[in-house]
């Protein structure tokens with residue numbers, strides 16, 4: 001098989017593994033499931049409040065940001081639990097920092113949400 005065929009086969013395999021990870025996240029990780037419920041609610045709100053195309057773009061970008069941050073936080077928690085299942089101050093710090101990254105994304109998502117929706121209610 002040519003190296004070009006190998007390249008495309010490997011890319012296809014990577015997509016398959018990524019889709020598997022996506023499925024694991026949305027079916028078994030409670031933090032992601034909670035975020036997905038919020039995403040569905042915000043999407044319904046977007047339609048009800050007739051937000052503009054630009055507002056949709058900002059809303060979608062922050063939704064993506066929050067989900068990606070939460071997914072990476074989950075992965076870091078899993079690594080931490082795997083390499084050191086027992087209590088350790090440093091593991092706690094790593095997990096706190098990782099959760100802090102997701103919190104960062106959530107803060108900006110809330111700010112964007114307020115900017116979009118507050119004018120629609122006043």
Ligand SMILES: Nc1ncnc2c1ncn2[C@@H]1O[C@H](COP(=O)(O)OP(=O)(O)OP(=O)(O)O)[C@@H](O)[C@H]1O
Nearest residue numbers: 031077084085086087088089091092093095096099
């Ligand atoms: N092995 C550990 N050693 C020290 N502190 C820990 C350890 N595991 C968890 N912690 C502390 O508990 C907090 C919560 O950790 P946990 O792994 O339960 O994450 P979580 O945010 O509750 O995630 P999830 O609900 O997705 O499991 C961490 O941020 C950390 O402060």
